Amino acid sequence: MRAPGGGYRAHEPVFGFGDPRSEPGHAQRLARVARILTVLADERFDEFLDVGAGEAYLARLVHEQFGARVAACDLSREACRRGREFFGVPTFSCDAARLPLEDRSFDLVVCSEVIEHLEDPFAAMAELLRVARAAVIITTQECARGPVERWLRLRLRDPDKPHFERNWWTLRDFPRLLGPGVTVSRQFRVRGAPDDSEKDFDRVRGWLAQAIRPEGLAREGVGALVLWRRTQAVARTPQAQTSDPSSRSLMPPSQAQDALLRRLITPPPAGHSMPAGADAWLKAKLRCPVCRSALDGKDGGARCSQCGREWGSQAGVMDLCEPRAPVAAAPEGDRAGASRSSPQTPEELQARAEAERRAVLDEAEVGRLRALFDLRNVATGMRAALCAALLALVELGDNLRYHKTAAAALREFAFQMREAARWIDPRHEGWIVRARSEQALYVIERGRRRHIVTPEAYEASGLNRRRLRVVDRDWLASLPLGEPLGAPPNENSREGRS
Ligand SMILES: [Zn+2]
Incomplete structure (x- = not known):
């Protein structure tokens, strides 16, 4: 993301708590990271991948906490470069809907705060499940409390805003989409969250401890944390649609927080060294994103051994979004051989993507959500004013019950009603x-x-x-x-x- 003035803006507070070079809402971002770490503490994994990782902050913490071998990818090459530079995490640039990896490449795959932005979140979800050996964790804060709130929020989306929240979910979507292998819970509690100007780190630490405690998450938590496990998906063991988070054993919160606090109180990161062999380990896993064949090193980049597409590399980051060079002309016989063994044309690639999606996602649910997420549902004028007023009421109820003091909730309600009225104010x-x-x-x-x-x-x-x-x-x-x-x-x- 671009910062005011055009510079780079980090997703997570990697420059320290309160530093404006990171996107605002630092306490809540840290709470989400802490919560993901507590869930990871219950999983067995050695190889970890974060998809849409930003600066690979979470991947670094996972390496420190669990000793796992970690990698990260993001659409943004700049974010990937910073992941290497700041945190010593090997990274690659790619599209989440076309991961340049073989099936079951990493034990555990995380995709945090990404699916709400994607035009086709289902393609990305199918890819996450495909490349995970054991489990996938998906988080999205754009998760309404129910269908009415979701319906209103979808009407009030702002497609002109860069990086806008395109998809709004409910907790029930995920078991319907992903089947019985999935556990869904809330991310953290918002009540009392310190703002970015907070200088008392003990207060931040204290709030974090409260925010991710299982008690209260089910009632007051926001967002969604989805945990999908391959073994359960295969065994089809019966599982509650929405699990009670308090039944999970958690890593002692102090352990996760100490790792986080180290980041909170340190000045801009001086750069972590890359674990020995990390680059070679990741390189061996990377495949052509089109045909998923092995890549051969070439001129500082790579060339697909099967289809001949060439992929660039900059500052140690492979760019596997768009090929650097088109398919090299191959003898007719070779081309025929290649197209038999792997999809090449857009139609073949589309067919492969759809078949893989159908294998892991419920097609009826995909269709239902696609219709809901359609941008033609965005309202304007009087309809938008009505939706905004109704949503303000829904949020007032929520804020009074769960998040804010009465005074703060009413102030926000008044502001939102004025904003709603603007839709009809000539x-x-x-x-x-x-x-x-x-x-x-x-x-x-x-x-x-x-x-x-x-x-x-x-x-x-x-x-x-x-x-x-x-x-x-x-x-x-x-x-x-x-x-x-x-x-x-x-x-x-x-x-x-x-
Ligand atoms: Zn290829």
Whole structure:
């Protein structure tokens, strides 16, 4: 993710608690990491992979806590590079829906806070299950308390926001999708979470201990933590749809927290060394993401031994998203041989992906969720106002019961109701708007539209914290122009003529 000013922004608080170079909500991010560690403590594994790992922070902690051999991958090459640099974790860049690995390559595979963003989360889930030898852990904080809340949230999604939350889940989706091998629980409790300005690390530590305790998770917890085990999936042993987390034995919370606190209180990481042989160990596992054949090293990258596609490598990170070079011309006989043994055409690849998905996911449930997640369900105007008001009510109930003091819950409710009303407020005061299928951004102030001329003006004004709305072109054009934001002299008159 890009930070204000365009620099790199880390997903996890890897620069220390409260450091603005990481995405906000540090206490909650640490709580999720701590919770995943407590679940991992019950699993047997030696080889660990984090998919969509960001800077590989979790992978490093897993290595330290459990002595496992760890690897991490992410769509972002920058994140992969930082995973190596900060935490000494061997990484590779790839698409979660097309993992460059053989079946059952790693004992344990984690995919945390990814499936809510993907256009096809089911392809990625099928891939996670395919490459896991023993178990998969999936987490998503975008998990509603029930179908009504989910229905409302899906209508209020914001597709114009970069990296927006596209898919909203409920706890019941996962047993339906993944079958009896799955255990589902909440991630952590939010109540009393310290904000990022908290300087008292003992308070952070104390809150973490409370946030991941099994008592209270079922009632007050947020998000979903899904644990799928291959043995249970094969044996089809009967299993409760949603397990009681208090029945699980947990690693002493202090142990997980001590590892976390080491990160909290340390200054920016000085760089960890890579365990001996880690690069070679990972390299031996990597396959061509298209045909899953072995890769041969070539010119600092790799070439598929079967289909001939070439893949790049930068700063020790293999880029297995898009081939560096197209399929090299091979003798006709070789090509025919290759296409017989592995899928090559888009149709063949699609057929393979669908067959593999059907083998592990319930197709009826996939169809039901696809229809729910369809972006055509996003509401605008009066419908959006109604949905936003109803959701504000749902959240008020939740906040009063589980998360916030009455005063804080009511303040948030008032704010959300004002936001909801904006959908029907003809003046749209304070909205950031863009005409449908156009790029220029405007802020609406006192009935005028002010053109936001430069990205710097956008960042400096703090407008990026507000929601961007796509509006009707004619309506936008009907508003008088105000002073542009961040414009060089005369910009206003130029804009006025256009
Ligand atoms: Zn290949």
